[in-house]
Amino acid sequence: MNIEIIGFVAGIITTAAYLPQVYKIWKTKKTDGVSLFMYLVMFIGISIWLYYSLIIDRPSLIVANTITLLIISTIIYFKIKFK
Amino acid sequence: MNIEIIGFVAGIITTAAYLPQVYKIWKTKKTDGVSLFMYLVMFIGISIWLYYSLIIDRPSLIVANTITLLIISTIIYFKIKFK
Numbered sequence: 001m002n003i004e005i006i007g008f009v010a011g012i013i014t015t016a017a018y019l020p021q022v023y024k025i026w027k028t029k030k031t032d033g034v035s036l037f038m039y040l041v042m043f044i045g046i047s048i049w050l051y052y053s054l055i056i057d058r059p060s061l062i063v064a065n066t067i068t069l070l071i072i073s074t075i076i077y078f079k080i081k082f083k
Numbered sequence: 084m085n086i087e088i089i090g091f092v093a094g095i096i097t098t099a100a101y102l103p104q105v106y107k108i109w110k111t112k113k114t115d116g117v118s119l120f121m122y123l124v125m126f127i128g129i130s131i132w133l134y135y136s137l138i139i140d141r142p143s144l145i146v147a148n149t150i151t152l153l154i155i156s157t158i159i160y161f162k163i164k165f166k
Contacts, residue, residue, distance in 0.1 A: 003135060003138045003139060006131060006134065006135050006138070007132075007135045009131055010128050010129075010131035010132040010134075010135055011128075013124060013125075013127055013128030013131065014124075014125060014128035014129065014132065016124060016128075017121050017122075017124035017125040017128055018121070020118045020120050020121050020124075021118055021121050024118060035103045035104055035107060037103050038100050038101070038103050038104050039100075041096060041097075041099060041100035041103075042096075042097060042100040044096055045093050045094075045096030045097035045099075045100055046093075046097060048089060048092055048093035048096065049090075049093040049097065051089065051093075052086060052089050052090045052093055052143070055086045055089070056086060056141065058139065060135070
């Protein structure tokens, strides 16, 4: 099997893992248990991972890091809006 | 610069991002804002990423995914212990 397929499966699962957190914040309008600092640091880290992925040119890593970055941006937006 | 150095920098930042969450749970003994389901799904996803990393043989990805898996396991342990 193409290793990139395994990468895409991993990417779908790790990005999907963030969705319940987004839903929970949106539904309860409470972000007390979620650390803004954690997501800001994660945003920086994932941005560097995205750069790394582009250099080694691995499609599954590029797509996964791009989507994760978008989801983390959404959580940061909620965190600031509902603080 | 060796691209693996950039990977290790990204890895240090993304794994460090989890530490405030671990500290917060440990200090407050409250895990209400943290979704157990999120971390369980993340555990599965990161396990597959680790397999992917071993196949494409990228040291920074292997180390980062291994450490992330250990941190997520710790959070899951806290989540179950302090539920």
